[in-house]
Amino acid sequence: xxxxxxxxxxxxxxxxxxxxxxxxxxxxxxxxxxxxxxxxxxxxxxxxxxxxxxxxxxxxxxxxxxxxxxxxxxxxxxxxxxxxxxxxxxxxxxxxxxxxxxxxxxxxxxxxxxxxxxxxxxxxxxxxxxxxxxxxxxxxxxxxxxxxxxxxxxxxxxxxxxxxxxxxxxxxxxxxxxxxxxxxxxxxxxxxxxxxxxxxxxxxxxxxxxxxxxxxxxxxxxxxxxxxxxxxxxxxxxxxxxxxxxxxxxxxxxxxxxxxxxxxxxxxxxxxxxxxxxxxxxxxxxxxxxxxxxxxxxxxxxxxxxxxxxxxxxxxxxxxxxxxxxxxxxxxxxxxxxxxxxxxxxxxxxxxxxxxxxxxxxxxxxxxxxxxxxxxxxxxxxxxxxxxxxxxxxxxxxxxxxxxxxxxxxxxxxxxxxxxxxxxxxxxxxxxxxxxxxxxxxxxxxxxxxxxxxxxx
Amino acid sequence: xxxxxxxxxxxxxxxxxxxxxxxxxxxxxxxxxxxxxxxxxxxxxxxxxxxxxxxxxxxxxxxxxxxxxxxxxxxxxxxxxxxxxxxxxxxxxxxxxxxxxxxxxxxxxxxxxxxxxxxxxxxxxxxxxxxxxxxxxxxxxxxxxxxxxxxxxxxxxxxxxxxxxxxxxxxxxxxxxxxxxxxxxxxxxxxxxxxxxxxxxxxxxxxxxxxxxxxxxxxxxxxxxxxxxxxxxxxxxxxxxxxxxxxxxxxxxxxxxxxxxxxxxxxxxxxxxxxxxxxxxxxxxxxxxxxxxxxxxxxxxxxxxxxxxxxxxxxxxxxxxxxxxxxxxxxxxxxxxxxxxxxxxxxxxxxxxxxxxxxxxxxxxxxxxxxxxxxxxxxxxxxxxxxxxxxxxxxxxxxxxxxxxxxxxxxxxxxxxxxxxxxxxxxxxxxxxxxxxxxxxxxxxxxxxxxxxxxxx
Numbered sequence: 073x074x075x076x077x078x079x080x081x082x083x084x085x086x087x088x089x090x091x092x093x094x095x096x097x098x099x100x101x102x103x104x105x106x107x108x109x110x111x112x113x114x115x116x117x118x119x120x121x122x123x124x125x126x127x128x129x130x131x132x133x134x135x136x137x138x139x140x141x142x143x144x145x146x147x148x149x150x151x152x153x154x155x156x157x158x159x160x161x162x163x164x165x166x167x168x169x170x171x172x173x174x175x176x177x178x179x180x181x182x183x184x185x186x187x188x189x190x191x192x193x194x195x196x197x198x199x200x201x202x203x204x205x206x207x208x209x210x211x212x213x214x215x216x217x218x219x220x221x222x223x224x225x226x227x228x229x230x231x232x233x234x235x236x237x238x239x240x241x242x243x244x245x246x247x248x249x250x251x252x253x254x255x256x257x258x259x260x261x262x263x264x265x266x267x268x269x270x271x272x273x274x275x276x277x278x279x280x281x282x283x284x285x286x287x288x289x290x291x292x293x294x295x296x297x298x299x300x301x302x303x304x305x306x307x308x309x310x311x312x313x314x315x316x317x318x319x320x321x322x323x324x325x326x327x328x329x330x331x332x333x334x335x336x337x338x339x340x341x342x343x344x345x346x347x348x349x350x351x352x353x354x355x356x357x358x359x360x361x362x363x364x365x366x367x368x369x370x371x372x373x374x375x376x377x378x379x380x381x382x383x384x385x386x387x388x389x390x391x392x393x394x395x396x397x398x399x400x401x402x403x404x405x406x407x408x409x410x411x412x413x414x415x416x417x418x419x420x421x422x423x424x425x426x427x428x429x430x431x432x433x434x435x436x437x438x439x440x441x442x443x444x445x446x447x448x449x450x451x452x453x454x455x456x457x458x459x460x461x462x463x464x465x466x467x468x469x470x471x472x473x474x475x476x477x478x479x480x481x482x483x484x485x486x487x488x489x490x491x492x493x494x495x496x497x498x499x500x501x502x503x504x505x506x507x508x509x510x511x512x513x514x515x516x517x518x519x520x521x522x523x524x525x526x527x528x529x
Numbered sequence: 530x531x532x533x534x535x536x537x538x539x540x541x542x543x544x545x546x547x548x549x550x551x552x553x554x555x556x557x558x559x560x561x562x563x564x565x566x567x568x569x570x571x572x573x574x575x576x577x578x579x580x581x582x583x584x585x586x587x588x589x590x591x592x593x594x595x596x597x598x599x600x601x602x603x604x605x606x607x608x609x610x611x612x613x614x615x616x617x618x619x620x621x622x623x624x625x626x627x628x629x630x631x632x633x634x635x636x637x638x639x640x641x642x643x644x645x646x647x648x649x650x651x652x653x654x655x656x657x658x659x660x661x662x663x664x665x666x667x668x669x670x671x672x673x674x675x676x677x678x679x680x681x682x683x684x685x686x687x688x689x690x691x692x693x694x695x696x697x698x699x700x701x702x703x704x705x706x707x708x709x710x711x712x713x714x715x716x717x718x719x720x721x722x723x724x725x726x727x728x729x730x731x732x733x734x735x736x737x738x739x740x741x742x743x744x745x746x747x748x749x750x751x752x753x754x755x756x757x758x759x760x761x762x763x764x765x766x767x768x769x770x771x772x773x774x775x776x777x778x779x780x781x782x783x784x785x786x787x788x789x790x791x792x793x794x795x796x797x798x799x800x801x802x803x804x805x806x807x808x809x810x811x812x813x814x815x816x817x818x819x820x821x822x823x824x825x826x827x828x829x830x831x832x833x834x835x836x837x838x839x840x841x842x843x844x845x846x847x848x849x850x851x852x853x854x855x856x857x858x859x860x861x862x863x864x865x866x867x868x869x870x871x872x873x874x875x876x877x878x879x880x881x882x883x884x885x886x887x888x889x890x891x892x893x894x895x896x897x898x899x900x901x902x903x904x905x906x907x908x909x910x911x912x913x914x915x916x917x918x919x920x921x922x923x924x925x926x927x928x929x930x931x932x933x934x935x936x937x938x939x940x941x942x943x944x945x946x947x948x949x950x951x952x953x954x955x956x957x958x959x960x961x962x963x964x965x966x967x968x969x970x971x972x973x974x975x976x977x978x979x980x981x982x983x984x985x986x
Binding site for chain 2: 076077078080082083149150151161179180181183220223224242243246247249250251252445448449450451452453454489491492494495497498501
């Protein structure tokens with residue numbers, strides 16, 4: 073069968089259920105712990121901060137499939153199914169015998185896969201009768217997605233944007249404001265957490281961990297308000313499983329079986345969503361796929377982090393999560409333009425990596441932008457810096473096939489577009505972009521912030 | 530039949546031929562004239578400037594369908610078919626009984642329909658054995674599209690970008706450079722035309738007419754180089770007919786018959802492409818569609834221009850075209866952020882307007898951004914300012930249906946996205962955006978530049 077360049081599903085084929093990968097794991101991820109009692113958290117512990125239904129999903133490692141509410145399916149039809157693209161042009165450019173496919177999540181205005189979970193979380197907030205939400209954003213994709221979702225569901229939204237990102241990406245900020253959200257540069261004087269960090273270092277660039285602290289604090293102090301998060305949490309990966317389920321459905325239609333599945337990894341939302349149904353089958357022994365996580369060398373939580381219980385935020389107010397982490401005190405260098413700057417990694421993916429189901433590699437950003445530009449010129453799509461980590465690894469695997477003559481099938485996640493990352497591309501074009509590889513001493517500073525609890529000893 | 534939110538065609542249904550609207554017109558547009566002899570131009574007159582096959586297409590008002598070369602169809606498959614979207618969310622927001630559809634051409638990286646003709650022109654240049662091309666760009670969509678097309682076909686490209694646009698849109702500039710094109714801010718000291726204009730007014734904002742003069746001059750002075758243009762010309766409208774043919778095919782699938790077709794109008798490339806097959810049927814008496822062109826009040830060539838022979842550029846080097854024009858000396862105010870700033874209008878559309886087949890209206894830019902923001906919040910897509918002119922008219926027509934109770938079917942062209950127009954959205958959000966409506970005296974200055982030839986008396 074001739075495989076088209078774009079393997080579209082029809083609207084009826086948009087998945088009606090999410091794929092809950094944890095239900096398919098023989099060894100489950102460790103539970104989140106309450107930072108005071110060091111006991112597994114309950115729904116009651118989380119309810120002042122998070123919305124009710126996402127909490128239920130967060131704690132559910134038993135239900136294999138979770139239905140997507142009908143009204144949310146209507147929202148999904150505004151921009152899904154997302155295309156699965158056969159990279160014919162890239163294959164030709166590389167001269168590889170490999171077949172390369174990418175699931176392209178950048179066709180919606182927020183420019184990334186983040187909208188899949190933003191839509192779900194806004195839907196549940198509305199259904200619960202809330203008036204407003206708070207969140208944080210680093211590169212700005214999540215903030216844009218939440219702004220779009222809240223505009224649609226007519227919810228008020230405050231976005232704490234990492235200061236250095238807000239400065240580097242004024243148009244991202246403008247996009248978020250165009251959709252009606254209130255944007256605060258973080259750290260800000262509007263919260264205790266922000267004031268404390270500003271007092272310690274008035275010139276700080278900010279960090280995701282710090283912005284999370286501010287957003288959580290604002291949510292718990294506001295009536296009928298909750299906090300939403302775009303990565304790291306298991307319910308986010310659940311929502312993102314629509315990416316993998318759609319990709320698998322499209323490949324199945326053409327009877328294509330991937331040998332390698334590649335995803336970029338920051339907090340893990342894209343990677344976890346993309347691999348979900350493939351990994352479920354892998355665990356059940358139905359395939360022998362190699363799964364590759366690609367992270368920035370400047371923020372290498374998988375490849376150089378510790379598998380430990382850690383806080384999700386700088387102010388150490390969140391539950392403790394067992395994950396690969398650089399420590400909540402770790403801050404990537406401001407010269408890092410490639411996103412994926414969170415200090416930790418989703419606990420399900422951390423467990424899979426620890427148990428050997430998942431490989432990981434770290435890439436320097438100039439190499440990542442080399443791959444991005446090469447890709448853009450032949451495939452057309454200008455990729456987000458985050459997504460380009462996956463492109464780099466996919467190209468390397470395809471070139472390895474060229475060397476060996478193997479006709480492997482490579483699937484990678486193209487999480488989004490780089491339209492709001494042009495200042496990074498400008499630096500790359502002008503050859504002023506530099507790489508940052510933290511020294512062991514740099515990492516030790518981050519590890520020093522890990523909580524000293526029995527589980528970590 | 531339930532109509533999906535996105536009416537996708539399959540890859541096999543991408544049109545294999547363009548629709549040459551002129552062949553379906555009983556009264557043809559007037560021929561282009563050589564500015565020296567005032568005789569109709571020949572292919573030989575045009576060949577120093579334009580590529581051979583586009584010249585043939587430019588002069589062909591007899592062939593109803595023109596085949597799209599196979600290799601170009603391969604390029605089209607990288608980003609087509611473009612979605613036709615039922616605006617369910619907008620309909621609900623407006624409370625209108627009308628059905629609203631939009632053909633969305635913004636899913637490719639250049640962000641607009643312009644890539645349809647850029648790909649074709651780059652293909653023909655390559656097929657002709659050329660090494661390089663020159664062009665101009667105003668808002669930057671065309672320059673981005675040509676940069677993508679030339680990257681794909683491995684042609685060298687120089688883009689003369691209107692100075693004020695290059696300043697207002699640094700990221701658009703960066704995008705063009707990322708795809709490997711050489712970008713020159715116009716007017717520039719690199720051409721005679723640029724030097725002359727700079728000598729007269731060193732602080733000029735530049736104009737499309739002036740950038741065209743520079744690009745044409747550079748093309749004729751360079752070996753194996755030609756000039757390409759993204760609007761106004763009939764061969765461009767021919768390439769853009771793929772928009773209308775796809776839209777009609779998707780509507781036909783669901784047996785939907787539009788009552789009103791709306792397109793924004795600058796040089797006419799989108800409008801002419803979108804309406805082509807519908808207008809052909811209208812001329813043959815097969816439908817009674819109302820066609821509405823929407824232009825900016827700051828550059829009102831249809832609604833306040835003259836139907837006269839005029840030059841396409843400021844330096845008065847191009848052939849003379851019979852069109853609605855404000856005069857090649859007209860310059861829209863720099864506060865105009867909405868694109869569509871060319872002084873003239875495609876001759877085929879000018880003829881149709883003159884003969885009563887086409888309506889036109891002009892809109893002020895703050896009203897256009899009101900419509901854009903309203904649309905974005907419910908439909909998700911952040912529209913280009915250009916496209917938003919069509920949104921404004923579509924909303925007005927839908928609200929008229931609400932008043933009268935008519936269940937009309939409205940189709941409009943959503944030509945592109947606004948990701949590179951965030952500075953305009955920032956001005957709109959900050960309420961610092963102003964409107965510019967030229968006075969009659971302002972227009973008279975432009976009309977004074979019209980050539981004084983017998984045909985214009």
